[in-house]
Amino acid sequence: MNTSCYCGQRRVAALFSAGHYRIVRCVACGQVRTLTPNKVPRTQEYTQADVAVYIDKEQMFRGLFRDVLEFIRRFRTSGVLLEIGAGVGLLIDEAKKIGFDAYGMEPSIAGVSAAKQYFHVSLIPKTFSKKTWKKRADVIVINHVLEHLPDPVAVLHDCHALISPKGILVIGVPNFGSVLARAKKSRWQSLIPNQHRWHFTKHTLDTLVSMQGFRRIGIRSDNHDRGIHPVWKRPLYAILDTISQWTANGEAILAVYEKTS
Numbered sequence: 001m002n003t004s005c006y007c008g009q010r011r012v013a014a015l016f017s018a019g020h021y022r023i024v025r026c027v028a029c030g031q032v033r034t035l036t037p038n039k040v041p042r043t044q045e046y047t048q049a050d051v052a053v054y055i056d057k058e059q060m061f062r063g064l065f066r067d068v069l070e071f072i073r074r075f076r077t078s079g080v081l082l083e084i085g086a087g088v089g090l091l092i093d094e095a096k097k098i099g100f101d102a103y104g105m106e107p108s109i110a111g112v113s114a115a116k117q118y119f120h121v122s123l124i125p126k127t128f129s130k131k132t133w134k135k136r137a138d139v140i141v142i143n144h145v146l147e148h149l150p151d152p153v154a155v156l157h158d159c160h161a162l163i164s165p166k167g168i169l170v171i172g173v174p175n176f177g178s179v180l181a182r183a184k185k186s187r188w189q190s191l192i193p194n195q196h197r198w199h200f201t202k203h204t205l206d207t208l209v210s211m212q213g214f215r216r217i218g219i220r221s222d223n224h225d226r227g228i229h230p231v232w233k234r235p236l237y238a239i240l241d242t243i244s245q246w247t248a249n250g251e252a253i254l255a256v257y258e259k260t261s
């Protein structure tokens, strides 16, 4: 079994199991994470199978990323935008169209080459740190990436060093504190324990990010599309969607932070 929490504590309280994996809560800071038994494989980077999904559903993903950018534009409308973990580059492509000076860093070869080959987007084929990115950024986007990272503290620390004084940090993560995550536990579709090391709630995300010198200035939340569910289940999900929007506590959260120091 691996590792301590990002706060340094190793002791945990067990929540539930999901296949080979154990979902546990840190006794010190409350952050939930996946414990992976030795020898059980984990997936860190984009694979060819992930790339195929983007190619197949390009327009759907472009729409989702335009929504994310629309939200970002409430806070910043121009400047240098850097996406950490840019995947196949579709958010970057959409950001350029609306006038951002946009760059994406992506460590996986599969992502970088698909971005070029299928979408004509050049990504920087590197893992983000202040050693690999030296420019100031006005907007840094980490969208469904933080929950994968072995050391999210180091990444947020470097973001703080690189964001301009009036810049913003935009983080999208699955929300372990949502009603559906709580109800479905190991069956929740965003748990993905072979990929997700950290399972954030609004509270644990805010705590982690504010420790690096940020304060939250905006949040949006959504539930996943349930259009594929049987008709008789849809009214229930419609009610849950409404509650999620009122409480900003849906299955995915998108939070915007500014620097406090």
Ligand SMILES: [Zn+2]
Pocket (backbone or CB within 6 Å): 005, 006, 007, 008, 009, 026, 027, 028, 029, 030, 031
């Ligand atoms: Zn902890």
